[in-house]
Amino acid sequence: AMARLRRIRTALGGEFEFEGWRKNGPEMIEAFEASERSYDEPQVLVWDYMVVRVFEDGSSLQLIHQIYKLQSEEAVDAQGEYAPPEDGYMLGLRTIKADGTRLEPDLIPGKETISMPNLAVGDYVEAEYVRVLGPPDGLPNGLLGDRFFFASFELPFDRSELVVILPEGMDPLIDPRGDAPEVQRSTGEEGEVVLRWAIEQSTPLVQEPASVAAREFIPSVNWGVNADWSGFLEGLRDVLADREMVDPAARALAREIVGEATSDEEKARALYYWLLENVENNNDVFGQAAVMLAGRTGNRARVLHYLLGLVDVDSQLVLARGFGSDQTESALADEETYTNLIVRLGEDTYLQPTARGIPFGYVSPALHGQDALVLGPVADARDATEIRLPPATGEEDHHRVEVTADVAPDGSAQVEVVETFQGTGAIQWRNDLEGIPEAVLEQRFEEAYVARMLNGASLESLRITGRENPEEPLVLRYAARVPALAREQGDARVLPGLFPSVLGPRFARTDTRRTTQVVGPPLNQDVVLRVTTPNGAPATAMQPVELEGPGDVRFAMSAEREGEHLVISRSLRVPLMRVSPAQYPRFASWCRAVDEAEAREITLR
Numbered sequence: 130a131m132a133r134l135r136r137i138r139t140a141l142g143g144e145f146e147f148e149g150w151r152k153n154g155p156e157m158i159e160a161f162e163a164s165e166r167s168y169d170e171p172q173v174l175v176w177d178y179m180v181v182r183v184f185e186d187g188s189s190l191q192l193i194h195q196i197y198k199l200q201s202e203e204a205v206d207a208q209g210e211y212a213p214p215e216d217g218y219m220l221g222l223r224t225i226k227a228d229g230t231r232l233e234p235d236l237i238p239g240k241e242t243i244s245m246p247n248l249a250v251g252d253y254v255e256a257e258y259v260r261v262l263g264p265p266d267g268l269p270n271g272l273l274g275d276r277f278f279f280a281s282f283e284l285p286f287d288r289s290e291l292v293v294i295l296p297e298g299m300d301p302l303i304d305p306r307g308d309a310p311e312v313q314r315s316t317g318e319e320g321e322v323v324l325r326w327a328i329e330q331s332t333p334l335v336q337e338p339a340s341v342a343a344r345e346f347i348p349s350v351n352w353g354v355n356a357d358w359s360g361f362l363e364g365l366r367d368v369l370a371d372r373e374m375v376d377p378a379a380r381a382l383a384r385e386i387v388g389e390a391t392s393d394e395e396k397a398r399a400l401y402y403w404l405l406e407n408v409e410n411n412n413d414v415f416g417q418a419a420v421m422l423a424g425r426t427g428n429r430a431r432v433l434h435y436l437l438g439l440v441d442v443d444s445q446l447v448l449a450r451g452f453g454s455d456q457t458e459s460a461l462a463d464e465e466t467y468t469n470l471i472v473r474l475g476e477d478t479y480l481q482p483t484a485r486g487i488p489f490g491y492v493s494p495a496l497h498g499q500d501a502l503v504l505g506p507v508a509d510a511r512d513a514t515e516i517r518l519p520p521a522t523g524e525e526d527h528h529r530v531e532v533t534a535d536v537a538p539d540g541s542a543q544v545e546v547v548e549t550f551q552g553t554g555a556i557q558w559r560n561d562l563e564g565i566p567e568a569v570l571e572q573r574f575e576e577a578y579v580a581r582m583l584n585g586a587s588l589e590s591l592r593i594t595g596r597e598n599p600e601e602p603l604v605l606r607y608a609a610r611v612p613a614l615a616r617e618q619g620d621a622r623v624l625p626g627l628f629p630s631v632l633g634p635r636f637a638r639t640d641t642r643r644t645t646q647v648v649g650p651p652l653n654q655d656v657v658l659r660v661t662t663p664n665g666a667p668a669t670a671m672q673p674v675e676l677e678g679p680g681d682v683r684f685a686m687s688a689e690r691e692g693e694h695l696v697i698s699r700s701l702r703v704p705l706m707r708v709s710p711a712q713y714p715r716f717a718s719w720c721r722a723v724d725e726a727e728a729r730e731i732t733l734r
Contacts (some may be wrong), residue, residue: 147192147259150180150292151220154196154255158225161198161287166330168285172197172204175253177289179277183354185296187264187272193217194257199250208254210242217258225253267364271355273462279309279348280331290327291350297321299354304461307348326350339636340644341707342455344465353461358502361462366505368415369446373435376419383439393442397474398489400436402599405485408432414470429482430470437472445473449501449518452494452705453647467502469493477519486559488599494553494650494705497521521705523653526552530628530656533694534614536733538663540622542614544583548605553650555595555603562596579609582628586611615733623730628656630701633724637717642710648680652703659694660731666695667733674726678719680706686726699727 157176176196183189199205211234213219224232224245232246245254265272277291295301297320303312313325334347386403387396409426418435421427430446437444448467450456455466471492472480481492498520531547550558565573575588586609595601615622636648660667674686683702688695701723708716 146182146190147180150182150192150294151257152176152178152194154194154221154257155225155229155231157196157288158198158253166287168200168287168332170285170333171201172199172207172284174284174286175288177286179290180292180294181274182294183272183296183299187270187354189262189272191260191262191275192220192257193260195255197254199248199252199254201250205248205250205252209245209248211245211254211256212242214258214260217260219256219258221255221257223255224248225255227251265364267368268356268360269364269367271353271360271364273353273356273361274351276344276349276351276463277326279326279328279350280307280334281347282334282336282343285333286328286331288327288329289331290325293324293352295322295324295354301352301354302356302461304351304353304457304459304463305349306344306457307346309348309350312350324352335643337642337644337646338638339646339648341647342453345455345457346644351461351463356462357460358462362502362504369505372415372431373418373438375439376423379419379422379435380439382422383436386436387440393474394478396440396442397437397444397478397480400433400440401480401482401489404429404433404436404482405487410483428470430472430480433472433480433482437474442474446504447471447473447479447501447516448504449496450499451496452499452649469496470504471496471501473503473516479518484556484560485563486556486599491525491552491556491599492518494521494526497525497705521651523702523704524551526554526651526653528554528652528654530654531659532627532657533659534624534627534661536615536622536624536660536662540613540615540617542611543608544586544611544614545608546582546605550603550605556599558603558605559596559599562593574607575609579607583609583611583614585613618732622733624660624733625730626727627658629727630654630723632703632720633717635720636703637720640714640717642708642713645710646708646713646716647706648703648708648716649705651705652701654699654701656699656701658697658699659691660697660733661694662733665693666690667731671697671729671731676719676722676726679712679716680704680708682706682716682719684719684723684726695731697731 154176161175174195175198176194178194180192181189197204197208199208211222222234222243224247226232226247234243234246236243248254274293279289280286293301294317299322301324310326310328315323315325317323328348331348383400387399390396390399407425408422408429410429411426412428413421414428414431416427416431418427418431421432422435434444434446447470449469449471450467451469454468474480478490479492480490481487481496496518498518500515500517503514503516529549533545534542536542571588571591574591579586579588589608589610592606593604595603615624630652636646671688674684676684681702681704683700685700686698688697690696
């Protein structure tokens with residue numbers, strides 16, 4: 130905490146804790162220019178340096194030193210205003226001109242940013258500061274560092290270096306990701322442990338659509354002392370220990386909500402649905418539960434756990450990993466791996482009250498089969514109990530479309546559609562419909578949905594069921610008049626493929642990939658199209674189609690006559706999955722083959 134007094138301490142014969150670890154900025158620039166390395170980017174992070182000095186009590190000092198080279202007007206604009214860190218003490222901030230001239234900025238009272246003087250293309254911006262960190266509150270006898278990245282998507286890093294200095298006897302846990310450099314260990318003059326990672330010439334990574342969490346593959350390192358998952362959870366449990374004070378008014382409210390319910394499940398259902406209707410959700414995980422309940426706003430999982438306890442229903446708070454989250458297994462704890470707070474009721478019922486319209490017992494597909502940590506209560510406060518959520522059965526999320534099209538000789542058609550949504554689709558529809566007044570519902574539905582599915586269609590009727598009851602499927606029944614459903618081709622008319630899945634633009638936008646792709650949410654869709662004309666069921670030469678790809682993706686399509694109708698059936702199954710770069714070409718080919726099959730036109734005679 131004496132970082133601000135470093136000059137006085139030096140004058141009095143003391144020593145700054147980073148003496149010997151600081152680097153000379155102009156010398157770093159000179160070394161960069163002498164290397165003749167160049168990067169065809171708007172700006173370059175020439176020097177990215179961080180030194181962490183840890184002390185016996187768990188407090189630490191961080192020295193951060195960065196130098197940017199500006200190679201475009203865009204970079205000049207980006208670096209023109211410097212925002213000093215709120216918890217940092219600036220050691221140096223300056224513009225270094227191409228000719229070596231050093232310009233210090235002027236501080237303007239009341240201005241939150243600092244204007245860098247006389248910036249131009251070819252200049253450098255150098256910033257050096259110190260952060261003072263006390264012992265962590267939520268990690269008893271432990272210490273967790275900040276993840277240090279050696280590359281980015283935006284700009285090249287010419288030289289990056291992380292140094293961690295630990296007191297003798299501290300045994301660190303190290304968590305590298307991606308192609309991180311190997312650690313170099315040494316011993317300081319006073320027996321301290323010195324860890325160093327360094328890398329040169331990191332070019333910008335290519336950001337690909339729907340990639341796994343970036344920190345799975347970006348070269349990076351984190352470190353900690355006594356920071357395993359057991360200690361991490363113990364700290365969270367300590368923080369939450371006094372966050373559920375019993376409020377008589379809250380207990381009375383909980384009992385009023387459950388009414389005459391006797392079983393734990395009946396009580397939980399009553400509290401769950403009351404919560405969705407009456408409490409706005411936010412991310413205040415550590416708030417006082419009674420206060421959140423009284424204010425009708427807070428973290429719903431926390432409030433639900435609190436309410437259940439008030440009516441003597443046992444439940445546990447659980448932190449679950451998401452399918453798209455970092456899946457790297459590591460002994461070092463962090464705050465970004467398990468980010469989904471849900472409530473466990475009994476052994477196999479999980480409640481995720483994040484949005485209205487979510488049925489009791491339904492959890493996001495991204496959580497099925499994922500590992501989770503029991504936050505509490507547990508028998509032993511040191512117990513980092515790990516559980517695994519139930520796997521998906523394939524029935525939680527489903528979309529069925531039944532279309533009956535009566536096509537007239539001029540190509541127009543009367544179309545009736547029944548769409549049935551279960552799971553994620555039903556939840557999304559309920560939330561989308563929530564804010565639409567009944568007076569404009571049909572107009573909005575026609576403009577935003579029907580006209581997009583059936584080109585130029587005008588809605589004639591609409592009926593929606595299951596909108597108010599989350600435990601029922603949501604069903605859309607609508608009829609529309611389509612002026613030109615079938616187009617003329619020679620002496621016949623052809624009907625385009627209806628309700629296509631459009632997998633290519635969604636999942637196969639590139640030919641190859643360098644990173645693993647996350648495919649989700651799952652698609653379990655069945656489409657049944659019944660077509661009739663004045664001449665009855667049209668003839669078709671369509672052969673059955675069956676397509677299989679990696680990861681159990683499947684598509685089937687067939688056609689048959691049923692009385693006066695030609696019935697075309699499609700079935701699509703795309704589970705929540707990860708597609709590796711090696712699997713991707715086959716998966717992309719499968720997606721495009723499905724799109725081609727669904728786009729086949731039907732000839733009407």
